Amino acid sequence: MQLSVWTYEGPPHVGAMRVATAMEGIHYLLHSPQGDTYADLLFTMIERRNKRPPVTYTTFQARDLGKDTSELFQTAALDVVERFAPDAMLVGASCTAELIQDDPAGLIEKMGLPIPVIPLELPSYQRKEHWGAAETFYQIVRTLSDKNRRPSDRHGRRPLVNLLGPTALGFRHRDDIIEISGLLGKMGIDVNVTAPLGACAADIAKLGEADFNIVLYPETGDLAADYLKREFGQPAVRTVPIGVGATKDFVREVAELAGVDPEPMLKEGLSRLSWWSRSIDSNYLTGKRVFIFGDGTHAVAAARVASEELGFKVVGLGCYNREYARDVRAAAKLYGVEPLITDDHLAVEKAIEDAQVELVLGTQMERHIAKRFGIGCAVISSPVHVQDFPARYSPHMGFEGANVIFDEWVHPLVMGLEEHLLTMFRDDFEFNDHAGASHLGPGHSAPVKEEVPAAPANDTEAVWSEDAQRELKKIPFFVRGKAKRNTETFASEQGVATIELATLYEAKAHYAR
């Protein structure tokens, strides 16, 4: 058993729902108790979808157990075929149904339904949402792709690709695929199929016609891409085009496979981020301490943008999905930080607190943590909430995505001049660090905790003189804790018993980055 308050991922059948809901004409019959229908609201409320997810829950009750749960399941299957007439049906069990072992796959096979049926085995007690989505998408592709389709003769036509991985409830998937399809179009490449998002059974059937695949979201698209490689020999591009640098790498890789010239797409100025970041106003971004947490792919991508394109200092990097821990570990090494692989949000909270950060890039969960600490935060990965499905066009991928990222990440920070003024006029009654960044609005006050203790916690620690203590309070709140700790460490290393004003500044010089 695992004690959990908030979870980053739902059960695997919610992943299957993300795939089914993203597609057209696919229905999911889920053997489950009534309460599991809560999952509908993720789509109708959080993503504001205007249709019910195409899911039928059998909603068996205690009195059905041991008697007719399997009959219930079969009746529901017939209802689905009659009412929704889907092109294909997914069938599976939720955590409870898995325990009563009705064997949906076997039951459905016996029924000989007139449509393709795809049984899903999603072990609820081992796996989670992303894996469930990846497995479901893979099973759909395996069952519905037409094995006889192959790319047509390459001469006299534009190269053709599949975009794999976008689902319902995905972070910015809706806009990313518009952005990337546009970018490919400008390179002279056409999209054969985007899936699962927006695809129908006929689209899946023709996947084999593409020259190669692009995996935009490895968490949900990898398994299908591996299969397509095996079955159709289609190579896959796995560079995720988030940020200017990664988008350029992506362009090169795609161009190479497509046999087109990448140069027009690599020239300067396709994204404003490069200039915005070099313009002197952005000087103050240098070395901002940023903590990054999300799904493995988005976290690694964000770390590169933060470090190379905004000049931040990555002081924490982690992911909640173990399946992608390897990539995160490798990246963490690059930035010299300890990778944090956990799905315990309390561990993440602790890490954020310890790292003394100025900006958090995370999920919905980290947004709440950051809010509590009064630190700026931008969301970079699912799980996300209703406000992360903006009405406006806001991709994170491609060159426009880089622009969006610049705005979204810089906005929560205390602005350059504002930061200086904060340091210069600490005693202004309304313009002080406890008021927080002006553009964050009133609700966002800085934490008032961590005041300087007059007496040491134990007798090995140095005592703060009054002068030094007053000076410490003048240091902006987001670095104050660090300054305090550094000074104390420095004092104890030097064998200083009382921290004077000078000790503080000597420590500052000692630790200067």
Added chain:
Amino acid sequence: MNAVLPLAKANGSDCAPVLKERGQREVFCGLTGIVWLHRKMQDAFFLVVGSRTCAHLLQSAAGVMIFAEPRFATAIMEERDLAGLADANEELDRIVDQLLARRPEIKSLFLVGSCPSEVIKLDLSKAAQRLGAKHAPRVRVLNYSGSGIETTFTEGEDACLASLVPVMPELSADAPANLIIVGSLPDIVEDQFMRLFADLGIDNVASLPERAVADLPGVGPNTRFLLAQPFLGDTAQCLKERGAQRLDGLFPFGIQGTTSWLQAAADEFGVDQDHFDAVLAPYQQRAAKAIAHQRERLEGKSIFFMPDSQLEIPLARFLANELGMVLTEVGTPYLHRTHLTQELAALPAGVQLSEGQDVDKQLDRVRAAQPDLTVCGLGLANPLESEGLSTKWAIELVFSPIHGFDQAGDLAELFARPLRRRDVLRV
């Protein structure tokens, strides 16, 4: 639960046709009640013994409010617990130790059963005894089931409160009469009711639950109780078994309901009728004024209730009688006739009631009826809105203060708002 119904006195319209349905449902399970119960009982912690689905349900229903660590959590069962690799009971003990170490302020712990824990027959009442003995006297350990195979949405609160009844202190046969308000109410509403009872001259009034589990009221043969919510069948039964008697009235929604509810207590506690009328008059007038604002918007408008919280019938009665709304279909997940005798009698004659659900068929009926307003769950609201049907999310009715005189206007406003919005928008 299925008590034989005593026939209503009034116009006999509780024989209104009831459409009984058994099909796919679109409702929450009883775990959802934790979202409001954990706020109400401030010394209690709710530990669901369940799956990742249960944890995800709670988080989705609670809207992920992480401003403070909530007083609930899920012990998520894993493969090894099921495969017998780990003894589930030992694992549970370990989790509870871990939890109590982190939250030393917890005085009561509810172990909450789920579908998975019930299907594998993990005996939580035994676990509660064992853990209760281990952590006594610091922590009292209780248990109930909020599973979706046993409970629908608000029935979780019923199960929770029923689990408290056996640990309520015993009052002897010569103890003075006391009154218990049963059902968790927002603090502000509870305080209003307490003031009203005091004005009426009824003292010795307590609530179940109180704001701290440690302050549970006593119960005995001189105990009388009023249900503040219509979904508390099991709790009422348990209280009766301890000698308490239920006072029967309408539920305290709107002027009519609140008056009837208070009257039931006044009659029992011998409150002089003139005094009763005099105390209530200003409240009733105030409420009438507040309701009048909404009446012009709601009068003559039709409303369809999808089954959700079991509040449907009392609310339909309020909307029909005090706001002039036209009831199309009033669905309820479960029709507790004994407790609703007066409610059913107070409904306009011939209303279509339905019990249980077959969601797709019911949606067909919504589309055919084209009501001005449909009360439904969160999974259905936006899809119906996109079909041009105005909706009111049922869950808001469970989370908002809607009981009593001073909330009657707010309650009406909750229904009026979607219509007002529809009229205002020009996009």
